Every structure is written in structure tokens, then in C-alpha cells.
Amino acid sequence: MYDQNNIFAKILRGEIPCKKLHENEHALAFHDINPQMPVHILVIPKGPYTNLEEFNAGATLEEMGGFMKLVAEAASMAGVNETGYRLVANNGADAHQEVPHFHVHIFGGRRIAGRMIKAQD
Ligand code: 5GP
Numbered sequence: 001m002y003d004q005n006n007i008f009a010k011i012l013r014g015e016i017p018c019k020k021l022h023e024n025e026h027a028l029a030f031h032d033i034n035p036q037m038p039v040h041i042l043v044i045p046k047g048p049y050t051n052l053e054e055f056n057a058g059a060t061l062e063e064m065g066g067f068m069k070l071v072a073e074a075a076s077m078a079g080v081n082e083t084g085y086r087l088v089a090n091n092g093a094d095a096h097q098e099v100p101h102f103h104v105h106i107f108g109g110r111r112i113a114g115r116m117i118k119a120q121d
Helices: 007-012 052-058 062-078
Strands: 020-023 027-030 039-045 083-087 104-108
Touching: 007 027, 007 039, 020 039, 020 062, 039 062, 052 104
Parallel strands: none
Antiparallel strands: 020 027, 027 039, 039 104, 083 104
16 A cells, blocks of 8 residues: 655655656656765656556556656766666565655666675575
């Protein structure tokens, strides 16, 4: 069940501010409030989807396409499209998803130490 009071829902309603990078009809890209890398962008769909399962079940192909297009455009606008970047979606409890509104992180701006993300116990 989607929580209408989660922090990203409040950002989408304009109730709390964000440092917006880019948006289109279906998605919004903004800077993470606690950046883990020189470039740390969050991209969220504008629809009420808790996770990828809800996004897959409820979003139209136009919403899905608009979301993915914004991920690519945000990476380009953040200046990491040529140097490279890592996309991460923490999805659900086992992945420690904190905000219950589906989102993708764009990490970049420096060389990431490990070639692969390692799952740590
Ligand atoms: P998760 O662990 O759910 O994948 O990541 C949630 C992300 O949202 C975290 O990186 C956190 O720093 C970010 N975040 C949490 N609250 C806010 C906020 O109010 N504004 C912005 N811009 N980012 C937030």
C-alpha cells in the first residue's frame, strides 16, 4: 500500500523543497540530500509506486519510458554520461530501501572503488 506521506510524495506535491535537476511529464530528478558521491542524483516516477513491483504492475509504458529517459538525461545533465556512473535501486526490506517511493540513484563524479557491488552480510 503506497504511503502518501512519504518524503518523496511530499517533494512531488511541493510540500518540501528539493534541488531539482530535471523533470518530464512522468519523472523527477533531484540531488540527494546526503550525497555519497560527488554526483548523487535520485530519479523518481511521478506516480504513486512504492517499488519496482508496483511500478511494473501499475505504470503505463509511457510512464516507464519517460522514467528511463529521465534517468539517462539526468546523468547527461549532471555531466557523468561520458565518465560513467552507477545506477542503484534499493528495492524492499532486504535491500534497505528507506523511502517507500520507487527511485533510482545515479552515482558518479569519481572512480568507484569496486568493479562490482558486493552484497555484505
Ligand atoms: P534508499 O535507501 O531508500 O534507496 O535511499 C533514499 C535516499 O533518499 C537516501 O540516499 C537519502 O539521503 C535520500 N533522502 C531522504 N530524504 C530526503 C529528502 O528530504 N530530500 C532529498 N533530496 N533526499 C532525501
